[in-house]
Amino acid sequence: MYYRNPTSLVFQDGDNWWIETSTGRDATIVDVATGKLIAAATAGSGLNSNEFDDITLSQLVDEQILLAEPNTADPRSGYHLATRDHPFLDMSTGIDARITDAEIMAGYVESDEYPPVYLDFDSSETVTLDNAADLATDELRNSPLCQLSLIVSGTFGVRRRQAPYYDPDSGYHQVELLLKSIPSGGGRHPTELFVEILRAPNIIPGQFHYRARTNSLERLPPSFLSPPPLETDGSDADWHLRLYMVSAVRRAMFRYRDPRSFRAILVDAGHADGQLAALAAYCNWNYRSCVTPKMEFLTAQADQDKYGLPLLMSGILEGWS
Template sequence: MTSTTFRRHPSLLAAVEEVSGQRRITVSVHDGKPPLLVDDVRLLAALSTLPPGGFTQAEALKAWADAGLGDVQAPLWTYCTKEAGLIVTTADSSLHRHDAYHQATRSYPFLDMGQAKAFDTDNALMRQYTATDAYPSVYTDLPRSQRWPLAKAQTVAAEPEEGGYRLPEQLALLLDGTLGERRRLDPDDTGTYLQVELIFKAVPSGGARHPTEALLWLRAEGMPEGLYHYNVRANALDLLQVQPDVAELAAACPALPQLTGGTGSVAVVMLASAVERPMWRYRDARSARAVLVDVGHVVQHLAELGAWLGWAWSDLPGFDARALAGHTGLDPDAMPVLAMGVLSR
């Protein structure tokens, strides 16, 4: 029995899920390759009972025997070290202890744009995508009954008049200042380089995909109470044709009533994601995290900008996203509501 020192693969990720009533283990050491799908929970038990840090084969087998796995020691060891590579020697200096993090954040299909040929490779991929799938619009337009144009944030005076910014100015700063278009790239094809249509906003977004759209149930002086969509193309608040009763929204979000009482101005913000925009560009299940990070940027920007304007942001947890979709007319799969909050003053 060898005295070589081993360790669990530093990129080892394992999860237990239930499929058709059966527990299944998903094990991966590289998320650019298909994961292992294992039905025998003894594998997870074996991996979890290994000594921390380095260990010899003898120490591993003893740990497994103590855990009641003595009858499968030999096949387990062969599988984990040779067939699946779940256990590696500590002599392999190319496997850093932080590999699990790096593999989870920098893996296929993302390219290392520091490489000389990366832009050419990426552009060829974009050509392939446009040849097979229509490029999704960078804008969202929802059926409306009325439109309230907003000023561009940069045109609002740096110092408000006595009494503070008026409501239209506050909404312009909040919405255009967070989600409004700051710059755009028109589609172009030089024959050697393909540029797809992109827009840029104040909030960062992976690949400038900007999937987050804002719907607001607004109660404010001088505007009809109801559900609006911030239309980026028009820089306007569109009063939607679909108008849910506030009681319907409250039923889908139990925390809502306590935050919308009183007579002051209130905006119930529903942040929905046009998921096709990033999905068209990043065709990997793990890129869903970019959609969630995008929503997080918008929440924080609205909260901080709102605080500067005198609006208080409160998160609304525990909402029923599918019920909200039914009340707002959104497709829960194509544009799910991923975050809710209330801006009030």
């Protein structure tokens, strides 16, 4: 019995099938039958050698797409196996490394459309928030809306925008970046926040998106989001909100490409979750979260294919006046 290497990925484009095991190898072209057979196999299901011809089996074994015994697989995760030979740039070498990195980025800009650093939707209503950096202790003590502003703007608000520029003397090319309070690999900040207000003084309940460009909550059409079920226990809080952290994957993909983006996306969401928890505690609000991955978080009317915003984490935020 042979078993599929957990790092192997099977791709199909019409009648063309191929398999990739890491970024350091050329794709293995296979016929339709072999592609379907490998695609249907999981790490725990075996494949008989008589299901392949001798040449195909030898090729799949040599390239470690099929493993003879399940316990011969590398104990490391598929992600680490797939990225172990990815070329990394040593940024500790100084300006030369930065120029090399900028040249790489310039090549990306030439070959791909640079993803927007802002996410905007059409909205019929705006709830303007205060800039977290401008809030004083007295305001936070006396205003729940200021407290909400600190929690949201202090996590996702823009602290500084770096405009794109090009230096013809050095050939240095800088893409547009946003800097926020939380760290983010390469300044990509892929995590976006959606808010479902269940109860709040002077705000009609509904679904909102936090627009970083204007530091505001923008009301979305009804049923714009398709959130996972969360706890529905009664709450006596004056402010009862659900927070949804999604990832604008293309922002990270543009910088880190396939191998490293997954890690950057998860770490980014983790930083946002930690900052929300810290600021909520500072304001004496209650915040709790959980991992709730959902690929189709936006409804069809939100043009899911255009935005591609998978949900990663959800949280419940409660505050008292």
